[in-house]
Amino acid sequence: MATSAQQTRRARVRAPEPTGRRWLNTGGERVRLSDLRGKVVLLDFWSFCCINCLHVLDELRPLEEEFADELVTLGVHSPKFEHEADPEALAAAVERYAVHHPVLDDPELSTWQDYAVKAWPTLVVVDPEGYVVHVAAGEGHVEALGKVIGEVVVEHDAKGTLHRGDGPYVPPENPGTTLRFPGKVIRLEGGTMLVSDSAQHSLVEFAADGETVVRRIGSGERGSTDGPPTDELPVGDLPAGGPVTDGPVTDGRVRAASFREPAGLALLPEPVAAEVGYDVVVADTVNHLLRGVSLADGRVTTVAGTGEQWRSGPAQPGAETLPALEAPLTSPWDVCWWDPVGGIVVAMAGNHTLGLFDPIAGEIRRFAGTTVEGLRDGDVTEAFFAQPSGLADGGRRLWLVDSETSALRWIEVSPEGLENGFEVHTAVGTGLFDFGHADGPAEQALLQHPLGVAVLPDATVAVCDTYNGAIRRYDPETGEVSTLATDVAEPSGATLIDGELVVVASTAHRLERPVPPGVAAQLVRGAAQQVTRPATEVAPGEVGLVVVFTPPPGQKLDERYGPSTSLEISASPSELLVEGEGTGTALNRRLVLAEGRESGSAADGVLHVVAQAASCDDDGATEHPACRLTRQDWGVPIRIVSGGPDRLPLVMGGLDDQES
Template sequence: MSRSGFSVPGVRSRLVRCSVASAADFVLVAGGGEPVCVPAAVEEHVRKQDLEAQPRAGARDHRGDDGAEPRAKVQRLLRQRRLLRAGRALDRRGRQRRPRGFAPYEGGGEGARHPSQLRHHHRGREPARGGVLSRRRRPRAVHGLDAVPHDPGRHRALAPVARAPEPPLAALRNDRCRSNERRRRLGRARAAAGYAQRLPRGAARRLLGARARLPHRPQRRGDPAGRRGGVRQVVARPSSAAPRRGRVRAPELVGRGGWINTASELSLARLGGKVVLLDFWAFCCINCLHIIEELRPLEERFGDALVVVGVHSPKFEHEREHEALERAVARYDVRHPVLDDPDRATWDQYGIRAWPTLVLVDPAGYATAAVSGEGNARALEREISRMIEEHREAGTLDETPVAMLPPSVGGGALRFPGKVTGGPNGLVAISDSGHNRIVVCRVDDSGEGAEVLAVAGTGARGLTDGAFAEAKFTDPQGMLFLDEGTLLVADTGNHAIRRLNLREETVETIAGNGTQARYGATGGRAKKTALNSPWDLASWGGVVVVAMAGPHQLWALDLEADDVGVLAGSGFESLGDGPAQTAALAQPSGLAPDGEKLWFVDSETSSLRYLDRSGRVFTAVGTGLFDFGYGDGAAEDALLQHPLGVVSTPRGPVVCDTYNSALRRYDAESEELSTLARDGLSEPSGATMLDDGGLLVADTNNHRLARVGEDGEVRTFELRGLLPPVPVAAEGPVAQKIGPVELAGVVELSATLDVPGGQKLDPSLGPPVQLSVHSDELLPHGDVLLTGDELPIRASLDLTGVEGTLDVLLRVGTCEEGPGAVCNLTERRWRVDARRDDQGSPRLGLGLYPGS
């Protein structure tokens, strides 16, 4: 752009034609800074306003003593200059072109998927644009979340359901708009601010000028001193107050797959009177798994007044299977109702455009706020607390519990094993992820089984160092043997790296501080640096490489220097090769060093990739975020589906093609992908090579280890001496609630459950039936723990308290009949509200009758 037009000093009008040929329809503007091109139509509009603004005879001059331009024109031109310098597209009238959707990606929360990615969905359709949250149908309404301070590094946005002035402009809410022009300028300022993005205090005045005013709306007056986080908050009245203009009725929840975790079908109508938080998620998405953990404290704090509903909206084809979703709900310990929506019907009705997205529905059934991405729990907590208090005072809050019934997905001595790794002298370590523990064993001479040597972890979730019998893990995944006496563990759910001393049987945290790192973290001292879902570990190039699934990067842990930092990946979720620091990764979940190459799998791009010694990333199989399926052949045509593991072998890397339930081998010489094994596997997530050349696979959804030979034959790998962990008392909404009931001082408890068809009780590893009863009030002298060989199991309870809750957990081990049988561990939980009374019932039956 030429600046020659600014060589004539003293000219009152600062508008001259752009000298570049391609800008014939634009003009140069000097609005108080660098000159910039704006549409010529804007110039003509401004000139007309100048003529209309000329003072009449005897009237006061609109210009200042220094000959300044009219304030409205200068502010308009300055605003358009900021838009152009920021790279925003303008139409011919000088207004910003905004994309469809309720919130642009620039304002998306951390972890939100880019809306443009959804256009390439494998089903060939975009998410609907006509939902209640879409821009096309969005009416004017107040938004329901407090404003938060602007944080450019995190791009946080708390987007309202309806079009409304955003919180950065809320500091001006008590002023009145004196003209329609100011209303139009306010709308354009919202567009310039990113439409849904919160800006620092004063941003509105910088955009509109010191005397800018917000349109007066009666429902937004009051509480002029209410400030949170440095930004004045919007005050919203409860739904029971006078109706607010433009509120949006939340569409009903529909899903062809039905409901999971509930004793009966739910709907927004049945949940009327409760605060409902809809979580649109997919179990493949690491950000969605983080949201589940973020919401746990909210569920515990607000109890039955808040109901979180997970609306599962799948990305991958495998996620559309109802049984796969049931297993994922159990694996990730989801404790709230889940709607299986394989067709994404509810997603379309709400106009959702990103995973994960949260939508808040008030007790009256109106959608009041929406937010995409992670890190918004505190803002949600404030809004939910305010909503509950207001409706409780108004008497419109329903706090009756929702009957829960978790799915029966089986289990055994292992439960959803995530990874397996080999060590020196026949050592093998298994991450028993569903039991939150690590199992160490030694392979016998036959190579068909192993003897258990040690187990680290109590079975309860948590982050606790110390002896093996006291330590706690949360969903551990990848492991690495440093030597025969040292094992490193990627404690994924705790965002930490743990070191196990196998000789002294102790656990120590060596990296991570137990909190989740946010976007943009680069590393530091190992124990003081927050990590983000470390999923696998490998030794390569003198450092421990960490597959950091959360930020879509590979990190390096230097044990000697005691520091950790980024090794590869820009942090942008995509598939892009090139220099390590600029390459784009997408949820790396498995590592396999192979000499000069470090193989890894990107689960979200369904790809097999490698990092070489030159510091560059290359892709062998895979093309993008929404290119997946099942297909062998040439690498450029082959397809994977959400692989979670990879292992190096002499014949090339073998991929755990998790969502295709298969093992696939890649031949680097011919650049072809072939299937090694598929029959009998269910979501294999990790593998290691045994000394005899066979593969030992973590067959995750079959709750076992499987041995796979060179011919692809799959056989169960026997673990001798391993039992399930001691049952943990039921907590929260996962238990079926019963009562209140009146019981005698001494009660005979009988509990049972239905054994799956084609299976029988399995006593091979000990008593197949385990019963645990816990109550701080009624059993103050300790829990009741029993084992048995048949159902129903019976126990005598001596109730010493007056009133309280009995937490009952029943576990039953069963196996299929015949060779190669799969064993399962079935659970059922009850929470019984009881009161001791001498005239009460001397018997309590659980599971004996339908509904009990």
């Protein structure tokens, strides 16, 4: 395998100038690569709907700090949904996710196409002379990127072409509000409400009016410390036995509990809460943890997760049940107690699955999904999900929204005789690339990236149709979809207070009651829309799919225990792929695509590709070298065109020689 320095000398591909509508976080100034000569530049192609992109934003923070004098990160926002092309929505997302580098607003995907990007997220390293030296798709590349960037810094420092100093980032103003991009809300006993104040990394309890603050739980700083609800507490005031954790103590005072972008909240049944010692389970999303909160004193404890993000393998989510505190999670986005399973169902947005947490046993396992991103119904172990983000208890049905397929779905107890006991069904939604705002029969209705769901008193289902800024209603009896309210600022969660729907208006930073009692539903006959991402053209018949992966500097593929790579391929619809479906060990595959398909949309179908590669430190003197697993999932929309390319390269890490 070639090192990145060898790739640099071999490839010498000049990086195109980024083009788009405007720049954010620059004080209004335009950024040009030509003005950044002497700096290492990292382009991050992202979309704020994409959970993997949000993972990368957090992964890059220590890298940006390590190379603060040599590296300039430039976000290139390449929207998937129409709402993401709204400049105000993007500005809100940049603040919400604490993006501390310049961001290019590229609604037409001009720069995406100039760099031949095929996946969110994609990272491109440009050297101080303006040449592309490394490309990586997906997440989990931060260590490899650090080695590549370090190697480039050394090379160009020696050449005299490296210039150190500040970059073009200009921080925006920080407005102060009680809530900042809140996520979810639940009703507590007594009529108060608990809200996850996601961007301020805490929980806020409100009185029944939704405005009067009763208390705040958490320090407001990013962290994962367990402990009391307030910022500091004198040790002398602690109950016998001291603090609940060995959290930091400063000047004789215990620091408050802390979160990182908490989202979903679930109230435990009273008997369960009495046994486990906490009342509320919190999806602490960016920490990859579940936290327990005691409402009596506001104390926070970690109840599931290790703090490390799940990447792959048998650890949770997986077939086996594991001790909850030994199981890595991945971006839990919502949580819900559901009696038919006797536990907390966890919307594991980070790998498109649902987990099941048993608070009494202190165990967790996968409940539904395969980790393939898509929309497929059936047995829970074979179903595909796409960033599940909202859950609601409907008795025999567990309602959920899949944000990336703009779908409302449900799980119910399956008929006797099926092996796993539960089935997945879809009420609204057709796939990864179709969305809109259209009411009517469910098979014709369209949503746009919904994040929340609630069951109404009449057993109909309210959907927080986030990117349409609307509250929608689905009637399971008639199969009809209607619109209850519009002009709600990115609704992301909802609960019922005395029969009235209370909604989290996330980008308005408040709770709202947008559906007055007795309001008549309206019908919106909107047009169907599709993702603007261009489909990849390929030839009919035989196509060679190649996943490009080069181990980072100082590493090699790990062959000690058998093949170090794997490749899984499927298609939607399944008839798109005549040959080549299944799992193998080589990172290349001969595919045969169906010929003569009628193309009535932007794409003939989607190839689902999951690739993995294990690499270890290449040091013969080390008895137990450190090893890492790189994994990437692609959903590639393809269009079969006569005379199209018969080779489909997907870059997981490195450079594609044939494309250089």
